[in-house]
Amino acid sequence: MRDCPSADLPSLPEGFRPKLAISACLVGEEVRYNGGHKVSRFCTGVLGEHMDFVPVCPEVAVGLGVPREPIRLVGDPERPQARGSVHASLDVTAPLIRYGEKMASSLEDICGYIFMHKSPSCGLERVKVYREDGVTLPGTGRGLYAQAFCAARPDLPVEEDGRLCDPVLRENFLVRVYAYAQWQLLLATGLTKGRLLAFHARYKYQLMANHPQQYKALGRLLGSMGRAEVDEIAPRYFSQLMAALRRCATRGTHANVLQHIAGYLRSSLDSPGRQEVAQLISQYRQGMVPLVVPLTLLKHLFRLHPHPYIRDQVYLQPHPEALSLRNAI
Structure with a gap:
């Protein structure tokens, strides 16, 4: 796709703080079954400097007390039930699903969600599932609240606290959070064909780092857009964009992008440079x-030899520099 002017594309204000939903135990709230918490120092200490949290505990929200009998997933790993680990008559399957659907619609202004790993309500993957007799099944499931929430908000960036210990996954999640926030700002300030094309242009090299093939596919999608089709194409574009950004960039794809960007300096540098x-x-x-x-x-x-197209590229700073996310990848 050709270089596209900015088309008065709005940018997130300096100091912008995205709002993230987060499992309440991860910010130190004593809501776990044993009355404790699972505070994440990375979330509260590092991310908390740059974003605002909305703590949520679905198990407390559906009426389970603190402390309480632990629940676990029982039955078919594809469609498990959330039952009491001591009293099988305790069944909060339907309440957790309903609460997930409710929160998906009420938390409209969040830009991401950090879930508690391995939780029968909040775990995104690898949650243990048991037979009726308490024996662990070979398959794994997903927390029922998280499953319902994510099904209703498939484009929202989500991650588990444990996976944020991985520098690559951590950086990938924050790229998606700020992309989501930028898109919400675009929708709030008015979506036009020009602005949509400019948005895609700004994400060119970030997309090429995450998913080069999808960058081309999204360009073809936008290339087919007529003047009256912006409202129809935009949701499809954004869903495919967020799916592409979920793929983690590699050293190889990053290096290719760096070489492309360096090409804009070819006429400005001497041979040693x-x-x-x-x-x-x-x-x-x-x-x-x-x-x-x-x-x-x-x-x-590029500060010495400015280039307007490179200046606008999200890839050069997709998240606050103070997070130092690219120091470890």
């Missing part, structure tokens, strides 16, 4: 330096 850039990109590809090293050099060079 071009060699320095190429060497750092090669060192990154080989795992010798983190992504922040070649990126820092490129940002410096």
